[in-house]
Amino acid sequence: MGATGAWVVGVIPDAAARELAQRYGHPVGPGHGDPSPEVGRGLAWWRNGGGEESFFARRTDPSDPLEPTPAAYRFADLVEAAHASSGAADTDAMRDASTALMPEAVGTGLFVATARKADPVAALYHGLGPRRSALLPGWFGHVLLSADEVRAALPRYEEALLLPDGERAAVLSRIADWMTAMGDAPDADAAELVDGPLRVVRHAAAAGSGVAAFSNWY
Numbered sequence: 001m002g003a004t005g006a007w008v009v010g011v012i013p014d015a016a017a018r019e020l021a022q023r024y025g026h027p028v029g030p031g032h033g034d035p036s037p038e039v040g041r042g043l044a045w046w047r048n049g050g051g052e053e054s055f056f057a058r059r060t061d062p063s064d065p066l067e068p069t070p071a072a073y074r075f076a077d078l079v080e081a082a083h084a085s086s087g088a089a090d091t092d093a094m095r096d097a098s099t100a101l102m103p104e105a106v107g108t109g110l111f112v113a114t115a116r117k118a119d120p121v122a123a124l125y126h127g128l129g130p131r132r133s134a135l136l137p138g139w140f141g142h143v144l145l146s147a148d149e150v151r152a153a154l155p156r157y158e159e160a161l162l163l164p165d166g167e168r169a170a171v172l173s174r175i176a177d178w179m180t181a182m183g184d185a186p187d188a189d190a191a192e193l194v195d196g197p198l199r200v201v202r203h204a205a206a207a208g209s210g211v212a213a214f215s216n217w218y
Helices: 014-024 037-047 070-085 089-101 120-133 147-161 166-180 190-207
Strands: 004-012 112-115 143-145 210-217
Touching: 004 014, 004 070, 004 089, 004 120, 004 166, 004 190, 014 089, 014 143, 014 210, 037 070, 070 120, 089 210, 112 120, 112 190, 120 147, 120 166, 120 190, 143 147, 147 190, 147 210, 190 210
Parallel strands: none
Antiparallel strands: 004 112, 004 210, 143 210
């Protein structure tokens, strides 16, 4: 595993999204294949109470840094195993082809999150919890959607990421906890990790574009 986790979400031309899905068999699409036994067990745990466990704790003093609990490590292992399960050569080729088609500059059509020693996708999913994160299409941050699929998925993105004020504060706090306790990214922008992907998807829906997203370490 590298030292920096990255997550890229960007618009790509609709025709390219369709062609890539046909060429590579949609390897990061919803429902592609069956999870490995390891991932299946992790998903069952996460969706059936594991996501509600305490992921971080302090030793005694409130000023002590947060320490990950076994639940945090178990979830990190789940995300890593899920990404590895979609790490076939076809997925790597699709990632490279998709990123080459994305806008060059971060903005309405491109979102990039990086964090030293932390996986931004894991931080977001932990922050959102099992119910909201299950609304996000794809496979733990890996997704390829045509324009039609983007428009169909937009309500799910909005339900997952448009948070009431009180819940938003709790989600951002959990994201910050992950970035500091599981990584070394105290300055990570938790709010942008929630808002950025939705901004890209909304832009794609309005423009009639596809969307691709991939998580990686470097």
